Amino acid sequence: MKADAAAGGAQAGDERDALFLGIDTGGTYTDAVLWSQAKGVVAKAKALTTRHDLAEGIANAADRVIATAEIDSGIIRLVSMSTTLATNALVEGQGGRIALIMIGFAEADLDKSGLRQALGSDPVVFIAGGHDVHGQARAIDIKALKAVLPDLAKTVSGFAVCAYFAVRNPAHELAVRDIIREKAGLPVTCSHELSAKLNGPRRALTTVLNARLIAMIDRLITATEGFLDKRGIHAPLMVVRGDGALVSAAFARTRPIETILSGPAASLVGARHLTGLDNALVSDIGGTTTDVAVLDRGRPRLDPEGATVGGFRTMVEAVAMRTFGLGGDSEIALNDQALIPKLKLGPRRLVPLSLLAKNHGPDVIGHLERQMKAPQPGRLDGRFALRTGVPAALAAGLTASEAELHDRISQEPQPLDRLLSSTSQTATLNRLVARGLVHISGFTPSDACHVLGLQQNWDADAARLGAALFIRRKDSIGRPLAETPEALARQVHDALIRRSSEVILETAFAENGLDGPHTVASPLIERALSGKNGIAGVRIAVDRPIIGLGASAPIYYPAVGEMLGVEAMVPEDSDVANAIGAVVGQVRVSLTAEVNQPVEGRFRVSAGETIRDFDDEDTALAFAAATLREQAAARAAQAGTDEAEITVSHDIRAATVEDKRVFVEATLTATASGRPRIAH
Known part of the structure; x- marks a missing residue:
């Protein structure tokens, strides 16, 4: 309804x-x-x-x-x-190659907040500068920046700029931004534009990720x-x-x-x-990810610490959503290190073989049949590579081996057993996939559903051949993974139901303040989900219904509800939720301003690019509120509404010293919201 x-x-x-x-x-x-x-x-x-x-x-x-x-x-x-x-x-670890300009930071800061891991092999440049906690400037080294810009501009698609305490004074970020735009002509993201919070390394991380995504969006x-x-x-x-x-x-x-x-x-x-529903667990399964969140009293819970995606904690305010690399197009791998091999799903997305054959014709089927006729199974059987079709400019900065392999891959799928000749080339291919330049195709849960007749929208013959190739592999003691393609498909289907139940429980346990993954991995929870009870039985339940969303939700979520002992709703139109x-949403933006005392008796307002000093607290707070209202109105208009309602909240922190009130600092937050403007 x-x-x-x-x-x-x-x-x-x-x-x-x-x-x-x-x-x-x-x-x-x-x-x-x-x-x-x-x-x-x-x-x-x-x-x-x-x-x-x-x-x-x-x-x-x-x-x-x-x-x-x-x-x-x-x-x-x-x-x-x-x-x-x-x-x-x-x-999936994708995005354009960018350069990070760190102003006033030390290299040791890269080891905080996952910044070094997020950067990977992308270049970083440290230059002197930045500000102190009160917005007082240090000397900035513009010459060092100008010296490296010409070379950087040839190998990156954009720049991320983060200066020490830029949230208190963004002047150095703005100066560096202008130089980059003039000399390189590439997109630039400044950290103060994305967050007003302290913690420079995490702000830099957020800026890096933003710069990577600009070309894609x-x-x-x-x-x-x-x-x-x-x-x-x-x-x-x-x-x-x-x-x-x-x-x-x-x-x-x-x-x-x-x-x-x-x-x-x-x-x-x-x-x-x-x-x-006011209270529910919402689980949305797509091709690449499953996203799980809590509806509480009619509103989605927001994550006060910032969204975590791909293992990185950003400073972006977003729904308290847990995103798992689990979907209909998840890569299926075999964990054959265990005594009993287990199927592993995700986190990487593959192009399903059934979809590949539908889009690219009989050549896909031909290669799969050729591999089936080989006397021995190959480790690359049932896998193809093709270009994603992104602009050539995004391939900047490839190594010689990456460029050579990239040149041999075309828009048409090529079987990996003929494309690759060494293990090192597999690693090279994986780097091209991580850059978003190449797709891999292989057997996925979507293919398993085609084998089982639960989906009929793509090429079921390719799916069945993919399953047949997969079961030619043997476990560590020489046993086949399954007797028939249908048996493998059922294993994959059941594995996705089981994993979907686990990610919902991980979210529920985490909302209760527990370590979600660790709790779900405990033997008692494992036994409860498997239904294998002995003298002492264990059952698991959640306190609210599950809303299953996504095109494939009807295939999986009724069984997920049964496994978790709760109603699982798949509403009409859930496939386009x-x-x-x-x-059905509305425009909403928020801005903050800080008021502090760099010296006793001076009240400094920092509101975006506006820095102003006053002699008394009340005047500073009034100016901060008025400035925030103006900025919020302008930001709301940029965001798409002409009828914004604006509220300003004050968080004033003061201490009492010898029975006298002493102002410490204040944070003001303006929130503007309204319906989007529509055509007339």
């Missing part, structure tokens, strides 16, 4: 009937819905996501939904989209805008942020890190809208 009206939705009169187009671009499918406040879902459609040309998948889904509704596309008055592309990129938005223009849809384009709020496309272009968990956040908004969530 459609339980909610859109928050901040269209008001009386014809605006209640205004049609909104919601789009969700996932790793495998692009979904589209037409929605109005008066009628709810008017029509829905799906198309395959086309990573080589995102416009194609978007156009296919949107054209289908417009044709289904039999409307003139020109009457659409708002377009809003959610996407899992940023989330998937971080989970820019391609998505450009593709969408191109489609809308060709179809005569002259309506504002919005993007869902990770906290479920909407922002304009222009806003999202410069701050793509805020779209991590965009798809999951939209799914939560959509789940609440579709079911009317993200796209629905994209059009």
